[in-house]
Every structure is written in C-alpha cells, then in structure tokens.
Amino acid sequence: MRTWLDKQRYLVDFTVSSLARRKAKTLGLLCVYTSIVFLVSSVMLFTAALRREAVTTLARSPELLVQRMVAGRHDLVPASYAETAAAIRGVQSADGRLWGYYFDSFTQANYTVMVPPARAATKVGPRRAVVGSAVARARSLEAGSELVLLSYSNLVFVFTVAEVLPAESELFAADLVLLSEDDFRQFFRYPAGQYTDVALSVANPSEVRNVAAKVARQLPDARTILREDILRTYQSVFNWREGIVLVLLSAAVLAFAIFALEKASGLSADEKREIGILKAIGWETGDVIAMKAWEGVLVSLTAFLAGYSAAYLHVFRWSSRLFEPVLRGWSGLYPRFDLSPETDGLLVATLFLFTVLPYAVATVVPIWRAATTDPDSVMRGAL
Amino acid sequence: MYLSRASDRAFAIVAVLAAVWLWTFADASRIRARRAPARAGQAELAARLGLTDICLFTEARYTRHLSQADAFSPYQDHPGAVEHFPSGSLVVPPDSWIARHAHLAGQATVPR
Numbered sequence: 001m002r003t004w005l006d007k008q009r010y011l012v013d014f015t016v017s018s019l020a021r022r023k024a025k026t027l028g029l030l031c032v033y034t035s036i037v038f039l040v041s042s043v044m045l046f047t048a049a050l051r052r053e054a055v056t057t058l059a060r061s062p063e064l065l066v067q068r069m070v071a072g073r074h075d076l077v078p079a080s081y082a083e084t085a086a087a088i089r090g091v092q093s094a095d096g097r098l099w100g101y102y103f104d105s106f107t108q109a110n111y112t113v114m115v116p117p118a119r120a121a122t123k124v125g126p127r128r129a130v131v132g133s134a135v136a137r138a139r140s141l142e143a144g145s146e147l148v149l150l151s152y153s154n155l156v157f158v159f160t161v162a163e164v165l166p167a168e169s170e171l172f173a174a175d176l177v178l179l180s181e182d183d184f185r186q187f188f189r190y191p192a193g194q195y196t197d198v199a200l201s202v203a204n205p206s207e208v209r210n211v212a213a214k215v216a217r218q219l220p221d222a223r224t225i226l227r228e229d230i231l232r233t234y235q236s237v238f239n240w241r242e243g244i245v246l247v248l249l250s251a252a253v254l255a256f257a258i259f260a261l262e263k264a265s266g267l268s269a270d271e272k273r274e275i276g277i278l279k280a281i282g283w284e285t286g287d288v289i290a291m292k293a294w295e296g297v298l299v300s301l302t303a304f305l306a307g308y309s310a311a312y313l314h315v316f317r318w319s320s321r322l323f324e325p326v327l328r329g330w331s332g333l334y335p336r337f338d339l340s341p342e343t344d345g346l347l348v349a350t351l352f353l354f355t356v357l358p359y360a361v362a363t364v365v366p367i368w369r370a371a372t373t374d375p376d377s378v379m380r381g382a383l
Numbered sequence: 384m385y386l387s388r389a390s391d392r393a394f395a396i397v398a399v400l401a402a403v404w405l406w407t408f409a410d411a412s413r414i415r416a417r418r419a420p421a422r423a424g425q426a427e428l429a430a431r432l433g434l435t436d437i438c439l440f441t442e443a444r445y446t447r448h449l450s451q452a453d454a455f456s457p458y459q460d461h462p463g464a465v466e467h468f469p470s471g472s473l474v475v476p477p478d479s480w481i482a483r484h485a486h487l488a489g490q491a492t493v494p495r
Contacts, residue, residue, distance in 0.1 A: 010390075313407075341414055
C-alpha cells in the first residue's frame with residue numbers, strides 16, 4: 001500500500017512538472033475551465049435559492065383569485081362578483097382587492113400601489129402611506145416624510161409616510177406603496193363598487209379546484225388563479241429548460257464539449273515525444289495512463305472546487321452582483337436582497353459529474369494509443 | 384523542506400480548495416439559521432398583504448406579477464408589437480399561458 005502511494009506521489013510530481021513546463025497553456029486552461037464552472041454554478045445556486053425563497057414565502061398567498069377578462073385583457077371586477085363567489089359552497093370569504101401600477105416619472109420606476117386586505121393587521125390612515133424600502137431609497141423617504149405623487153388625472157397627492165417596510169422584505173415588497181381605500185380610489189379615479197380582483201378563502205384545500213370550476217361556470221368571463229398556479233409559476237421560474245438559463249447552460253455544455261474534443265482528438269507533438277521518451281526509459285503503459293489521468297483529475301478537480309466556491313461566495317456573500325445588470329434590465333427600481341443557500345446534494349453531484357468526469361476521461365482517451373505503441377514510432381511521429 | 388515536492392504543493396492547493404468548498408456547506412447552514420427569522424417575517428408579511436409575486440422585475444407589469452398578468456400585456460403597445468422588455472427573455476410565461484389543449488380535441492361535448 002505504501003509503495004503504491006509513493007508511486008502515485010512520484011507520478012503526480014512528474015505530472016505537475018509537466019504542466020509547469022506548459023505554464024501559459026495550463027494557467028489559461030484552468031482560468032477558462034474555472035470560469036465556466038463558476039458561471040454554471042452561480043446560475044444554478046442562484047435559481048435554486050430564488051425558487052425556494054419564492055415558493056416558501058408565497059405558500060400562504062390567497063387560495064383562489066378571480067379576475068375578469070374582457071377580450072383577453074384584465075378588466076375591473078364588479079362587487080357583485082365577490083357576492084356571487086361568496087355564495088358558493090365551501091367559500092369562507094370573498095374580498096375585493098385593490099391594486100395597480102404607478103409610473104413615477106421622478107425616479108423612472110414603476111410602483112405597485114395597493115390597499116391592504118381588510119383582514120390584514122396593516123391599516124393605513126387617510127393621506128398616509130406605507131412604502132417598500134426600495135421606494136423609500138429611491139425617493140429618500142423615512143417615516144414622517146412626505147411622498148408627493150402626480151396622479152394620472154394631473155392632480156398632486158401628498159402622503160405622509162407612516163412606515164417603511166422592513167429591508168428583509170425587499171424581494172417581495174420593494175416597490176409597494178400601501179394606501180387607504182379612499183385614497184387609492186381618488187388617486188386612480190377608480191370607480192366605486194369596482195375592484196382589481198377578488199380573493200377567495202376556501203376552508204378545505206382539496207375543494208379549491210371544485211370551487212374554481214364553480215366560479216368559472218357562474219362567471220364565464222372570470223379567470224381563476226389558484227395558489228398552486230402561483231407556486232408552480234415560481235417552481236419553474238428560471239427553469240433550466242427555457243429562457244436565459246438554457247442559453248447559459250448550452251454555452252457551458254458547448255464549451256466543455258470543445259474542451260473534451262480538443263483533448264480527445266489527439267496529442268500534440270510535444271506530448272507524443274514525451275510519452276515516447278517515457279516508454280523508452282522504462283515507463284509501463286499503465287504508468288503513462290495513470291500520469292495523464294492524474295493530469296485530468298488535478299486540472300478538473302481544481303477548476304471545480306475553485307469555480308463552485310467562487311460561485312457560492314458570489315451568490316450568497318456578494319448578492320449575485322454580476323447578475324444585477326442582467327436582472328435589472330430597464331427597471332428603475334431593483335431590490336436589494338440576500339438569499340438563503342439551497343445547496344442540494346443532487347445539484348452539487350450533478351455539477352461535479354458534469355465538470356470533472358468528462359474532462360478527466362477525455363484526457364486519458366488519446367493517451368491509450370500512444371502509450372501502447374512502440375516508443376520509437378511514437379518519437380518519430382509515426383503515430 | 385516543507386512542500387518541497389511538486390506533488391505536495393499540488394495536493395496542498397487541492398486540500399485548501401477542498402476545505403473552502405466544505406466550508407461553503409457549513410456557511411450555508413449558518414446563513415439559513417441566521418435568516419430563518421427574517422424569512423418567517425417575510426412570509427408573514429406576504430400572507431398578511433396577500434402578495435402573489437416576487438418583486439424582481441419591476442420594468443413591466445407582466446414580469447412584475449408573473450402569476451397575475453394576462454397574455455395581452457406583453458404585446459399591448461401596438462398591433463405589431465413584440466415582447467421587448469429584457470426581463471421577458473429571462474423568465475418564461477406561466478404554464479397556464481402556454482398550456483396546450485390539442486389533446487382535448489374531439490373529447491369535449493358541445494353544449495346544446
């Protein structure tokens with residue numbers, strides 16, 4: 001056993017020396033390989049954490065929402081819809097919700113303006129507002145300061161900020177402006193007796209689909225959104241099969257394929273000569289292959305460990321700063337948030353197998369032929 | 384001499400990287416425990432206000448409220464509009480928008 005370990009150490013000595021003789025190529029390869037692992041790991045860690053955060057936080061979103069559609073567009077819901085829905089067996093309550101969007105030309109940002117549900121502990125007084133922390137940051141607001149908004153009817157509304165929502169809630173409430181119902185209706189000239197949608201509370205979770213079907217029958221122009229639809233939306237957000245994640249992963253797969261093909265397609269003249277000399281001085285075929293296997297393992301393992309660790313630090317210690325320009329897009333307002341790490345063992349294992357194994361195998365494949373051929377032929381370039 | 388051999392230096396580098404890699408798992412556990420109260424508070428606020436979506440993309444209403452938007456909004460600006468906000472290329476529409484119902488053809492009863 002000790003002899004075997006000593007032998008492996010000597011093989012690694014030679015492998016590292018061989019890599020050091022091609023310093024620029026080795027360092028370049030390590031940098032590119034590590035960068036690709038970093039990119040793929042960052043995306044996978046970020047999307048897994050974001051999905052988990054969204055699904056966990058939205059687990060108690062309204063059980064059933066009823067919207068009204070006119071010619072495919074979302075339209076206002078009359079109060080009679082809430083009464084009709086409330087009369088359906090199994091519905092505990094049906095509350096009209098008021099929410100909408102406001103474009104603030106001062107900050108070039110969109111705010112979500114809403115009235116807290118009647119049952120919520122959060123109550124907003126007349127001409128007062130509760131704002132999200134990103135809104136407060138954009139408009140330099142704090143409790144007691146004034147929020148001046150120009151309505152779409154060209155009237156100036158001045159609200160006193162009653163409270164700024166906690167910074168920890170930015171991922172969900174960064175752009176919120178909470179107003180009282182009277183203020184909301186005056187600000188948007190929202191017709192009395194009309195709502196944005198209706199939130200239903202259903203006593204039995206297994207009856208939600210049945211209630212939704214009844215709502216659809218009694219209100220043919222209604223569109224129902226179940227809580228499970230909301231959660232499913234966020235379970236599949238940044239799905240690896242679609243969108244930008246598919247583009248990034250495809251680029252990474254292509255890069256790894258190019259690496260592996262370049263390695264497996266054959267040896268350079270220097271490498272062939274090196275193997276020929278090793279065979280000529282008495283190295284066995286198994287030793288040559290073991291040396292090359294060590295080269296593949298050392299390079300790919302180093303790249304994986306460094307790339308993954310850097311990705312972890314980037315996502316969970318530096319708040320995914322590199323992704324911010326991509327995610328921000330044209331938004332005037334972007335939340336500052338920290339995610340809880342979701343380091344799934346399957347995800348790490350997939351990354352490991354995807355990054356380490358193919359390159360290690362691809363390094364060994366072209367060696368086989370050279371290592372089993374007559375050294376004289378190899379050195380003469382007849383291979 | 385300490386780390387005089389090339390293999391010792393190589394293994395030392397891998398060992399340091401492996402230690403950092405293992406540390407990330409311990410750190411993840413610590414961060415989860417530290418953020419648990421904030422996460423619970425966030426969930427309670429979302430439930431209290433009846434929130435339905437994350438506030439990551441505020442540039443367009445159909446990306447701000449992914450689960451609530453109608454299929455009309457991405458293309459509403461003019462008759463030949465294409466979906467043009469950058470965040471529209473980052474997230475896909477909800478399943479309900481793109482669900483295919485061809486398998487139901489011939490199976491529904493036409494009401495008379």
